[in-house]
Amino acid sequence: xxxxxxxxxxxxxxxxxxxxxxxxxxxxxxxxxxxxxxxxxxxxxxxxxxxxxxxxxxxxxxxxxxxxxxxxxxxxxxxxxxxxxxxxxxxxxxxxxxxxxxxxxxxxxxxxxxxxxxxxxxxxxxxxxxxxxxxxxxxxxxxxxxxxxxxxxxxxxxxxxxxxxxxxxxxxxxxxxxxxxxxxxxxxxxxxxxxxxxxxxxxxxxxxxxxxxxx
Numbered sequence: 164x165x166x167x168x169x170x171x172x173x174x175x176x177x178x179x180x181x182x183x184x185x186x187x188x189x190x191x192x193x194x195x196x197x198x199x200x201x202x203x204x205x206x207x208x209x210x211x212x213x214x215x216x217x218x219x220x221x222x223x224x225x226x227x228x229x230x231x232x233x234x235x236x237x238x239x240x241x242x243x244x245x246x247x248x249x250x251x252x253x254x255x256x257x258x259x260x261x262x263x264x265x266x267x268x269x270x271x272x273x274x275x276x277x278x279x280x281x282x283x284x285x286x287x288x289x290x291x292x293x294x295x296x297x298x299x300x301x302x303x304x305x306x307x308x309x310x311x312x313x314x315x316x317x318x319x320x321x322x323x324x325x326x327x328x329x330x331x332x333x334x335x336x337x338x339x340x341x342x343x344x345x346x347x348x349x350x351x352x353x354x355x356x357x358x359x360x361x362x363x364x365x366x367x368x369x370x371x372x373x374x375x376x377x378x
Contacts, residue, residue, distance in 0.1 A: 166198045170372045175203075177360065178367075185229050185349075187370030189214065193221055195374055200226060208250070208368055212238040219245055231312075231368055233287055236260040244268050250312045250349055250368075251277045253287040255299050258306060265305035273309050275349055278334065280327040281316040288313060291334060297342060310347030310365075311335050315355055324355050328362035335363075 174184060185208040188196045196207060200223060209215035210232030219228055227247035234249060236257055242249075243264035252258055252274045265272040279288030300308055313331050315324040328350055339345040349366040351359025356367040 165375055166195055166202070167373055167375065168202060171199065171202060171204070174356075174367075174369060174372065177357070181365055182360065183347075183366045185231070185366060185368045186373050187231065187352075187368050188218070188374065189232075189370070191374050193218060196222060196226075199373060206247070208370075212241050215246075216241050229368075239264045240267075243270065243272065246272060248309075248347075249274045251275070251287060252308075253277045253289060258299065258303060258308075262303040262306045271305050271307055273307050275310050275312040275347060276308060278311050278313045278331055280313045280331050282318075282323075291330065294334065294338060297338065300342075307344060308342070310345045310349065311338070312347075312349035312366075314352070315350070315359075317354075321355075321358060325358050325362060328355075328359050328364070332363040 178184060183206055185206045186199055186204050187208045189210040196218065205225060206227045206229060208229040208231040209218065215228060215230060228245060229248045229250060230242055230246050231250045233251055234257060239260045249261060249272060261272055261274060276294065277288040279290055311331060311334065315327045318324060331350055332348065335345065335348045347366050348364055349368065351364045351367040353369050353372045356369060359367060
């Protein structure tokens with residue numbers, strides 16, 4: 164088994180009952196996901212639509228599947244029947260398509276708005292100032308936006324990362340006043356999750372610490 168059981172138990176031990184671990188299982192085999200599932204893990208995150216669809220069909224129905232990659236509008240229909248949470252919603256167009264496909268499946272799909280907080284221009288997301296007005300969420304009855312997600316800069320500068328997380332938490336708290344359904348702040352990955360937890364993350368996305376480094 165290539166799952167790091169000790170690391171898993173260590174991470175779980177750092178979480179409170181309001182914080183969720185999403186095990187990032189992209190390009191990892193069914194056997195590894197099943198091994199972690201058998202240790203008690205229920206939330207798994209995938210980056211690629213086809214891979215997610217293939218795995219979902221082969222694994223226990225009790226798994227809560229999170230789509231955490233960059234989602235193209237024309238691929239929403241493939242995951243709409245079963246996805247638990249879509250993390251990286253970065254445009255109104257994508258919100259509309261998720262709402263449309265959710266309606267076709269008689270579902271309400273939970274989503275997170277992705278916010279661009281990092282210094283790298285390669286990351287996706289709404290700008291901090293684009294989310295002052297969330298009237299765009301009206302008239303979309305088949306989605307429920309339940310919070311925010313972001314990726315910090317890939318940097319050795321821990322203070323930079325901390326400041327980015329602080330910025331996101333401040334925005335989350337501000338938006339939550341008018342959006343009481345906001346309950347999830349998804350920030351923190353293998354390299355920076357401890358800082359994210361200190362700054363108020365309620366959902367961390369961990370891959371390499373659980374499954375080992377990807378090739």
